[in-house]
Amino acid sequence: MEKRGSSQLIDMLEDQFYIYKKEVDWSALREGFSIPVSTQIVFQEKIKSYIKRGEKRDINIILDNHTYQVKLINQIFDEAKYPGHSDIVQIRYSPQSPFVIKLREIFKTSMDYLKEKRISNRVTKLPRERREYIVLYTTQHENTFFLDHITNSDSNQIRKVISGMREEDFEFESNYKKIDDSARIEAKQQVIKIRRLDKAVGESLKLFYNYKCQICGVNFSERHNCYIVEAHHIESFVSTMNNNANNIIVLCPCHHRIMHKANPIFDKRKFIFTYPNGFEENLILNKHL
Ligand SMILES: [Zn+2]
Ligand SMILES: [Zn+2]
Known part of the structure; x- marks a missing residue:
């Protein structure tokens, strides 16, 4: 780095x-x-x-x-x-x-x-x-x-709110939207807590990889002076509620779209994505999984 x-x-x-x-x-x-x-x-x-x-x-x-x-x-x-x-x-x-x-x-x-x-x-x-x-x-x-x-009851509430949500929509908000702290309703507060955490873990990883995609290593932030990498959950967050750093990778928008369109299978030991057509792609940058 x-x-x-x-x-x-x-x-x-x-x-x-x-x-x-x-x-x-x-x-x-x-x-x-x-x-x-x-x-x-x-x-x-x-x-x-x-x-x-x-x-x-x-x-x-x-x-x-x-x-x-x-x-x-x-x-x-x-x-x-x-x-x-x-x-x-x-x-x-x-x-x-x-x-x-x-x-x-x-x-x-x-x-x-x-x-x-x-x-x-x-x-x-x-x-x-x-x-x-x-x-x-x-x-x-x-x-x-x-x-x-x-708390356990917060997790249960959040699970209810996000179940049925599209993973890409959930992630889009964490990557691009400001966390709304003004919400007052109890259930909303719980969603804010988990979103704040999800966003924060993602942002710290982006910084950790210096805004490079972990698959292609491209750093648009240097070339174009803008920060566009995105945080992606390896196991879908809306189904697993897992936003530990070891379930999140940093991807360029292109690779991120590919993940959700093609749904490759990730080998957690070798750090390789295998696509349905057999194509394999590995993480060229990885210091946290
Ligand atoms: Zn990429
Ligand atoms: Zn994603």
Whole structure:
């Protein structure tokens, strides 16, 4: 990937960008969680200028319109043993901090479930059908982050709203439309949350690949000075609700149209698309799948 100045990277972003979608588990509802930064190029750049390895800092987290204070820690580790390893960043809080009390209130169902299961059989994670998430975004302010929560009931609501929607229409909105934050109705808010996440993951991947198509490597942004790559879900989002980065690739509009018209089968191990006529095409750029 070509080098870009970190300030330039951050200038290109709108007001907030995606950092991490985290499954709620026992530790997150007690004391904190790690943020894997290995594929999050923008966050890595930002962290480097903000908090050095071995340092910790008070930060603000906006959660449901309230601001809470927690600690951001860039853990020190044996650099001789792990040369070139990316930073290990953690968000930490005390088990009685107002922030985690609020989290437990939001994720009460998960908290009750984990409390019970942990005692009987040491379970600290939620089973697939019960999964709930916290999603972390940056804001324009250096020491302030934004935290969204996606509960099981949110996921069910969203599933209802988008079922029957055409995948291309769903993706078009995530790629090209501004997320409407003004909506007030409950169901709409849930759709906004998932759209914000979907858009943010896509945008961070576009940036990660420097606006090049992962199949043909073409970068229109350089030649024509416009950003037109699109985020595509390998497994259809409207049927799987999967917008993890490992289900999203970045494509030029041409390859994106081809995907939806021809419906090739993707080999997840070899990173090859096989089209119905037997033609094979592989990802020439891939650092995140
Ligand atoms: Zn392409
Ligand atoms: Zn698509």
